[in-house]
Amino acid sequence: MELKRILEKYPKRQDCLIDVLLDVQNTKSTRHLTEVELARVSEHLGLPESHVFSVVSFYSFFSMTPRGKHILQVCRDVPCYLNDTFNVHETLESMLGIKTGDTTEDGLFTLEYSSCLGCCDQAPVMRVNDTVYGNLTPDKLRAIISECRSDDDA
Numbered sequence: 001m002e003l004k005r006i007l008e009k010y011p012k013r014q015d016c017l018i019d020v021l022l023d024v025q026n027t028k029s030t031r032h033l034t035e036v037e038l039a040r041v042s043e044h045l046g047l048p049e050s051h052v053f054s055v056v057s058f059y060s061f062f063s064m065t066p067r068g069k070h071i072l073q074v075c076r077d078v079p080c081y082l083n084d085t086f087n088v089h090e091t092l093e094s095m096l097g098i099k100t101g102d103t104t105e106d107g108l109f110t111l112e113y114s115s116c117l118g119c120c121d122q123a124p125v126m127r128v129n130d131t132v133y134g135n136l137t138p139d140k141l142r143a144i145i146s147e148c149r150s151d152d153d154a
């Protein structure tokens with residue numbers, strides 16, 4: 001089982017929690033965590049389940065809902081909000097035909113909010129899976145979406 005293999009890679013130390021959770025989540029095509037997985041991680045690291053759940057709830061890069069192949073997380077913290085010369089969320093919702101929090105029917109895209117991504121000088125900013133894009137414009141968003149779609153065709 002994949003989860004067992006992942007857990008065996010990590011020492012039973014509490015400071016491994018985020019790395020273990022990311023590893024578990026990122027090996028799944030749905031990029032989400034289940035209650036069973038949280039319980040197994042909790043048991044492996046000797047942490048209360050409530051603590052593991054609170055960490056997953058706190059960080060926007062974790063999800064307990066199945067997501068699409070490309071997870072678009074748009075920063076909504078103050079610097080990005082103030083530099084948002086256009087509404088990034090509304091533009092993406094219109095391009096993808098979904099609302100924030102939803103996944104496209106073809107399973108390609110999930111649109112989410114994010115807290116600060118650490119690139120405030122490039123606001124407005126969003127992350128697509130592990131890649132951060134800054135200085136967003138409507139044209140840049142179209143190019144990013146197109147690139148994601150062409151990656152899927154390859």
Ligand code: FES
Nearest residue numbers: 075080116117120
């Ligand atoms: S506020 Fe958006 S990246 Fe920091």
